[in-house]
Amino acid sequence: MLYGKMLYALIDKDAEGRAQIEYKPAKQIHWDGSNAHVIAQPKSDLDIEVKVDACLELIDYLKSEKPPSGVVLNKTKISLSPTKEYRLGHEFERTKEILGKGNSAGDIVVVKDKKTGQEHAYKTMMISYFRKEEVKCWVDMSDSGCVPALYLFKIENNKVSIHMEILKNAKTLRSIIDEHMAGFYENAENRSLVKPFSLYVLDGALEAVTQLHNKGWVHHDLHGGNVMVQKTGEEKLGVKVLDFGLARKLEDYNGLNYRGFHADIGEIVRLFSALYTGGLEFDNVLDLRKNWKDKLTEVTEMMKMNVDDRKELFCLVDAALKVVHPNQVEEYRQQVKTELGKAMGQSEKEIMRKVVAILFPEDFQPIHQDIEDSADAMGDFDVADSIFLSNHHDYMDHQGDNHDLDLEWTANQVTDEYLEMVRMTLGIDLH
Incomplete structure (x- = not known):
């Protein structure tokens, strides 16, 4: 919250007809930056005039310039309603997963598009804290491969909401x-x-x-x-x-x-x-x-x-x-x-x-277990599957009861294809 003095201007002309502006201080007023884009409740006649003029100016701008209330940047992840809306509880729903907190924002949560089934991260912030540079920079960086993808940003009441890629692993x-x-x-x-x-x-x-x-x-x-x-x-x-x-x-x-x-x-x-x-x-x-x-x-x-x-x-x-x-x-x-x-x-x-094995040891056992479960569900599988599952059981034997990581053995399970996929994604050429 900010406290300050309202200034009003007196405009006059000098002897040569040039405009002169003199600023006069009005009484001290209370200003809450979080009140941007919400219904105002003026506290004085002067405040009524200021708020009415500001609101009418916004309406005139909306009528003349027709700015959108948001922009979809990835139509494969975001499914708008027939009326071009994207609302929590209608076009998308919140899951129970929380990813963290952003600066001057609430929880960053996982949501799911009801039509596409695509999950993405969702955060909101008060308009008073939002800086347009955040979106401009993000959009400019969208093809760099160095940032999570931005799917949608929009105004919701007195907040800006952002839908973005979840960075997995x-x-x-x-x-x-x-x-x-x-x-x-x-x-x-x-x-x-x-x-x-x-x-x-x-x-x-x-x-x-x-x-x-x-x-x-x-x-x-x-x-x-x-x-x-x-x-x-x-x-x-x-x-x-x-x-x-x-x-x-x-x-x-x-x-x-x-x-x-x-x-x-x-x-x-x-x-x-x-x-x-x-x-x-x-x-x-x-x-x-x-x-x-x-x-x-x-x-x-x-x-x-x-x-x-x-x-x-x-x-x-x-x-x-x-x-x-x-x-x-x-x-x-x-x-x-x-x-x-x-x-x-x-x-x-x-x-x-x-290095990957040290940073992401949790990824090896579940991947192998999923394949084993899938093979069991199929009823029969080929010799290669048998060899793979045998190696998986060897891995579990290596882990023992305390699940300590055998780095040499685990690293040997990482395939060339997996490494190549990582290299191509980052785009760092060491040669």
């Missing part, structure tokens, strides 16, 4: 840093995956940010909860960027938005350092820029990181912080790709299989 970098990095430090073999995985994510994040900047935008909010790693195949991980609520133009009437650009690059480096070191995450971009040498020195010494890895980490962070213009990003990314190629060597598939 995906985890935020926040959850990976907080919950899954420990799996990389269980033994020496797993620990050897940290560097290639960190560089892989850094390369994917740079690709997403490059696409964003090429479209003329800065994200301005690339924290760990707004960057996701999606399993798109058995040896492939895709990097997706979410939530464009704070997006701004890369260039405006003031020129290049250096603050937003530097924030995007800095946030990516913060996430990269947290992955590479297994947990060191700078407080913010300012902390990174001021204290990166001291903090990285301390944590790498404590970890007993070898000299080559420490040198690589310091060089990559230092080089990133020297990127001051969008036309320098590609050169930096080539540096990252060079280090990534060295880290992967000739074992890219094997490395990525193991």
Whole structure:
């Protein structure tokens, strides 16, 4: 809620006939930004005049310009009514699944289109919190492959609602840093995956940010909860960027938005350092820029990181912080790709299989179990099925009662086709 003073203007002419405007303060009034696009209840004669004029202006605009109340961007996911409406409880229904919370928004929930049966994510926010840049940036990025698809946005009473793609088999970098990095430090073999995985994510994040900047935008909010790693195949991980609520133009009437650009690059480096070191995450971009040498020195010494890895980490962070213009990003990314190629060597598939197995261990048993159940339902199956199910039972025997992950065995179950599907989805070429 905002409290302020209403100003009214007196318009007069000077001796030469030029307009003069004098602003006079009126009495203090209460203004609640959430009252946008709702029925007003004026509290004074002056307030009545202001509200009536504003409402009539809106009606005139609707009559003359005929703007739509929403836009469908994917007709295969959204089925409008004959009257071009899309309403909760009519054209789509809410499920019990909740995906999370957005900035200044309520729960992000899963809903289902009643006609197509397609499920998608649904969030709403007050019009007073909505920024048009969110949708403009999202639409511009729709063909980049780095963002979830936007299906529909529309006005609902005093709110804006957004229907979007559900990213399946995906985890935020926040959850990976907080919950899954420990799996990389269980033994020496797993620990050897940290560097290639960190560089892989850094390369994917740079690709997403490059696409964003090429479209003329800065994200301005690339924290760990707004960057996701999606399993798109058995040896492939895709990097997706979410939530464009704070997006701004890369260039405006003031020129290049250096603050937003530097924030995007800095946030990516913060996430990269947290992955590479297994947990060191700078407080913010300012902390990174001021204290990166001291903090990285301390944590790498404590970890007993070898000299080559420490040198690589310091060089990559230092080089990133020297990127001051969008036309320098590609050169930096080539540096990252060079280090990534060295880290992967000739074992890219094997490395990525193991990384996928650590991050998504829950996907292997259910997939195998579904196939076994389907085979049982069919009554008979061929020799290949028998061999596969035999391997599945071997997997269960490997797991034992405590279900600890046998990384080597699990990684061997990841097929070349699965890895190729992931690679094609992310679009990162390591060769």
